[in-house]
Amino acid sequence: DGGITQSPKYLFRKEGQNVTLSCEQNLNHDAMYWYRQDPGQGLRLIYYSQIVNDFQKGDIAEGYSVSREKKESFPLTVTSAQKNPTAFYLCASSMYSGNTEAFFGQGTRLTVV
Amino acid sequence: KQEVTQIPAALSVPEGENLVLNCSFTDSAIYNLQWFRQDPGKGLTSLLLIQSSQREQTSGRLNASLDKSSGRSTLYIAASQPGDSATYLCAVFVSGTYKYIFGTGTRLKVLA
Numbered sequence: 099d100g101g102i103t104q105s106p107k108y109l110f111r112k113e114g115q116n117v118t119l120s121c122e123q124n125l126n127h128d129a130m131y132w133y134r135q136d137p138g139q140g141l142r143l144i145y146y147s148q149i150v151n152d153f154q155k156g157d158i159a160e161g162y163s164v165s166r167e168k169k170e171s172f173p174l175t176v177t178s179a180q181k182n183p184t185a186f187y188l189c190a191s192s193m194y195s196g197n198t199e200a201f202f203g204q205g206t207r208l209t210v211v
Numbered sequence: 212k213q214e215v216t217q218i219p220a221a222l223s224v225p226e227g228e229n230l231v232l233n234c235s236f237t238d239s240a241i242y243n244l245q246w247f248r249q250d251p252g253k254g255l256t257s258l259l260l261i262q263s264s265q266r267e268q269t270s271g272r273l274n275a276s277l278d279k280s281s282g283r284s285t286l287y288i289a290a291s292q293p294g295d296s297a298t299y300l301c302a303v304f305v306s307g308t309y310k311y312i313f314g315t316g317t318r319l320k321v322l323a
Contacts, residue, residue: 104254129309140215140300140315148309156310188254194309198243200302202255 101125104189104203110211111176111183119174119206121189127201129194130172134158135186135205144187147172148194176208184210213238213305217314224291225322232286232317234301239279242304246275246286249298249316258299259286263306291321 102123111117123130129148133141143156147166161180166172172191176183186207192200214237224230234244243262247255259268259275261284267276274287284301298318302311 131310133313138315141302141313143310143312146310186252190255190311192304197260198304199257199260200245200304200311201257202247204254205252207252 102189102191102201102203104187104206106206107204109206109208111208112211114178116175116177117208119176119187119189119208121172121174121203122170123172123191123201124170125191125201126169127191127193128169129192129198130166131190131192131200132156132162132164132172132174133188133190135188141188144174183208213241213303213312215301215303215312215314217299217301217317219317220315221318221320223320223322226291226293228291228321230288230291230319232288232299232319234284234286234314236282236284236303236312238305239282240306241279242306244275244277244284245302245304245311246273246284247300247302249300255300288319291319293321293323296320 105120131146132144145164147153163175189203190200192198216235218233245260246258261277272289277284298316300316302313
C-alpha cells in the first residue's frame, strides 16, 4: 500500500526533553512537509524539503529541527527550546512540480507532561 | 503574503441538503488549489485538486470550482449525508515557493 506513515500516534514528552517524530513515505515524492495543528486553528508550516539533503524553514521553525538524508524519510525533532510543543503534528508529501497533489499521514499527537 | 480564508467557520445542515463551502485567497499566483477533509483526531484526506489552468473538478457528489482572478474557490456537496460531517480545509500551492498555505477550515455537521 502506497502512503505516508507517521509514528508514533501518541507521544508524551517531559519538560526539557527532545523527541523525534517519524515520517516515512513510499510514494516516490520529492517534497515533504511538517505542519503543526492547534485546536481551532489551521495548519502552520514548520519545515519543508524539496529534495534530499535540502530543507527550508516554514513559518514556525523555532524550536524544531529536521533532516532529509533519504527521499523516503523526513523526521522532525521537537527540541527543549520549543516552549509550547503540545499539538497535533502532520506530515505530508507531494511532487514539487506537475501534479503536486499533497498526501498526509495520520498525525502524531504530542503532549508535554 | 498569501492568506487563505474559509467561510463559514462552522455549518450545520439537515441531511439531503446541497451545500457550498467557500475558500478565498489573496494572491492569484497559485500553482493549484486542493480541498481536504479531516475527521476528528485524524490526518487530512485529499478530496479534489484543481490545477491553476482548470476551472473545476468533480468527484462523485463533490464539485470544486476555481476562479483565480477573483481569488475564490467553492466546494459544492450534493445531497449531504451524516457521513459527510467533518472539517473541510482548502489549501493553495503557492507558485515559486513549493509549499501549501492552508485555510482554517469549515466544520460541517450533517444532521440525520
